[in-house]
C-alpha cells in the first residue's frame with residue numbers, strides 16, 4: 561500500500577530548511593534541484609546518469625507530451641515512469657506556461673486556452689480539467705495546477721486579472737485532481753512584482769489547502785532583487801509544513817538566495833541548456849569551453865567532482881569537442897552541469913543541518929569569483 565504524500569522538515573537555519581518529500585516513487589531530499597525532462601528525456605543524458613548526479617525528481621512536460629506522443633499513448637505504454645525508464649519521482653507542469661511561450665494562435669478564456677501545435681498546427685484546448693487529466697495519464701507524482709503566468713514588467717490590471725484567473729483555475733484543478741496515495745497537486749502563487757497581490761494570492765490558495773505551493777510568475781525578466789523581494793513577502797504566507805517550489809529558477813546564485821528565503825524545490829533549463837551550448841557551471845563559476853583559452857588546458861573541469869564528465873576529461877578535450885560540434889560535448893557538459901547543481905544542493909542540505917548555511921553560501925560565491933580573476 562503506497563504511503564500518503566508527505567513533507568518532513570529535518571532542520572532549519574534561519575528561513576532555510578532541509579527536509580524530505582515522500583511520493584509514490586520515492587523520497588526527495590530538499591532543497592532539491594529538479595532536472596528538466598522535456599520530451600520524456602533529460603536532453604543528451606541517460607536516466608541512469610541523471611540519477612548518478614543525485615537527482616531525485618525529473619520534470620515531465622505536459623505541453624510537449626500531449627502533442628507528441630500523446631498523453632493517452634503514454635498511459636497505454638505504462639505511464640511516463642515506465643516510458644522514460646525513470647522509476648523515481650516525476651513532477652509535471654500543467655502545460656499552461658509553455659502554451660503561452662511555444663504555441664501559435666493562443667486564446668485565453670475563463671474556460672481555458674485554445675492553441676495550435678507548434679509542431680503541426682493542429683488545434684488543441686487546455687483547461688484545468690484537461691491538464692489534470694493529462695498529468696494523471698502521464699502518471700505524475702506531483703501535478704501542477706493550471707495557471708496563467710504574465711511577463712514582467714507589466715501593469716497592475718493585467719497582473720491582477722491573471723492572478724485572479726489563476727485562483728479560479730486553482731479551485732478547478734484541485735477539484736479535477738484524481739491522484740492516489742503518494743500523489744499531490746500543487747498550487748501556484750501569482751501576483752507578479754506587486755506585494756499586496758502576492759499576499760492575496762498566497763492567502764487564497766492556503767485557504768484551499770494544497771499539499772504544496774509553487775511560486776510562479778517570477779524569473780520572467782525581473783531583476784534578481786525584485787524576485788528576492790517577492791519571496792520575502794510571499795514565503796511567510798505559506799505553511800511551513802508544506803513544500804515551496806520556485807518555478808523556473810535559476811542560476812547557482814539564485815538558488816542560494818532562494819534557499820536562504822525558505823524555498824525547497826527548483827527547476828531550471830539553465831544547466832542542461834547551457835551544457836548543450838558549451839557552457840559549464842562549476843565551483844569556480846561559469847566556464848565557456850568554446851573560448852580559445854582552454855585549447856591547451858590539460859586540467860579537468862573539477863578534479864574533486866564525483867562526476868566522470870567533470871573529473872576524467874581535460875578542458876582542452878571538451879574545448880575540442882565543442883569547437884568540432886561533437887555530440888559528446890553536449891552529453892559531457894550537460895552531465896557536469898547537472899552534477900554541479902546537485903552537489904551545490906547536497907552541500908546546502910548539509911550546511912543547513914549544521915547551522916552554517918550563511919557561511920556555505922559565502923564560500924560558494926567566493927569560489928565563483930576565483931575563475932573570473
Ligand SMILES: O=c1[nH]cnc2c(CCNCC3CCCCC3)c3[nH]c(NCc4cccs4)nc3cc12
Nearest residue numbers: 596598619620621653657709776777778779807808
Ligand atoms: O508562473 C509560472 N507558472 C508555471 N510555470 C512557470 C515556469 C515554468 C517552469 N518550468 C517548467 C518546465 C516543465 C518541463 C519542461 C521545461 C520547463 C517558469 N519558468 C520561469 N522562468 C524560467 C524561464 C524559462 C523560459 C522562459 S522564462 N518562470 C516561470 C513561471 C511559471
